[in-house]
Amino acid sequence: MQLSKDEFRRLGYMAVDMASSYLAELSVRPVFRQMEERERQSLMNMPLPVTPLSGDEILRVIAEQILPHPMGNGHPRFFGWVNSPPAMMAVVTEILAAAMNPSCAGGDHAAIYLEHCAVRWLMQLIGFPIEGSAGLLVSGGSAASLTALAAARHRALGQLGIDVRAKGVSGAPVELRLYASTHVHSCIQKAVELFGLGSECIRWIEVDEDFQISLDGLRQAIQEDLRQGRRPFCIAGSAGSVQTGAIDPLNELADIASEFGLWLHVDGAYGAVAMLDPGTRPLLAGIERANSVVLDPHKWLSVPVECGCVLVRDGELLRNAFSLVPSYLRTEPGKGIGNLPWFAEYGFQQTRGFRALKLWVTLAHAGSSGLEQQIAGQIALARYLEQRIEAMPDFELRSKGKLSIVCFRYVPEALAGDDNALDALNKKLMERVQAGGTAFLTSATLAGRFALRACILHYGTAEGDIDAMLEIVRSTALQVMNQ
16 A cells, blocks of 8 residues: 555656646547457456555556547547546646545545635635635536535425425425426436435426427426426526537526526536636626526536536535534634534535645636636537538538537438438448547437537637548448448
């Protein structure tokens, strides 16, 4: 377990050299390479060594069996899901976070204050109110939404006179209702199921032609539930859906939430940081009015996984939803060894890693101007991709986005109008493109139809990569059709 200073340095330099070569060579390697079954089995069934492996042997195994099989998101032609490459400076400093190895539940040590700083920076970036609010770093958007919606449930049942922490939801005299569009992230449903509310608690609201939640449909659903004696308690909106990048009309959602006394939760895991782009910022107006906002720095900000964040306007409410410390024993700033209130009182985790360092490093190294340039540039590349698609007769644009996601499909003249055949063709060519290793796309189902989906998040992606991806799609489609 323990290494001498010289041995630690020697192995550390070897690891840095490996990481440097890996990152430098990514763009000339395949985006993705499927593993052979023997390679999968070798990793899964590796026996636990009886005698210790040397540091050199461990690095050899990593070099030969692990580094050659990345997910692919470090490559500039990786357009899948919402997975970014890592900010290189944060890669460098991850070893320091591991070396310190603090538990960030709370206490009087540097990691805690750095997390307060980094969370405040995120609030500033999206214009979220700082005074009286609370935020903490979690694993990602799903854990962040779970945390925020726990506070929403705590408030809703408290308003009904129910101590949900003591009685649970079984003590509620009426059924609670949460409202979300059919394009909201699946973590919203997982959260309400874990809370014991059941998925039937959710009223699914259809989207319009721009994939935004229907405001008329939302209002009608709330009024209908009120007439039937149910208890509306929360609206979950999207600030950049993961399918199309659609942004719900947040100001209007805030108005409706205020009118009916509902909690407004905004899932901005992907798109909230588009506030940094002056051209996109007006589309996110109203996010500062939300009761809770989720954002994932490990998405568009390129903070190494994992790093999510939850922001809640009423910090004391969030604390009451989770803290097991009696109010008369709670830590106050400047008093006692604990100093600031512990993060463990604001969420489920007790032991928490030093996520704040890689977040702080990424934000500090880029600066707000660098982040603005990066995000604006990737949004511009998405608009470039849309223009290219619209100019090509054998491609069809399936969504006109506002962020960095573009959905489209290949439509050869011979299959025009045959949606079932186009679904089958595009699914097959997506699979071929992924396996081919020269680009990586995923899919979305829009209006019941299969679409190819490109999400541009890599700081190294250029117009040439967009052009190459389209040619790869076309050539792959021709191969599939000629078989």
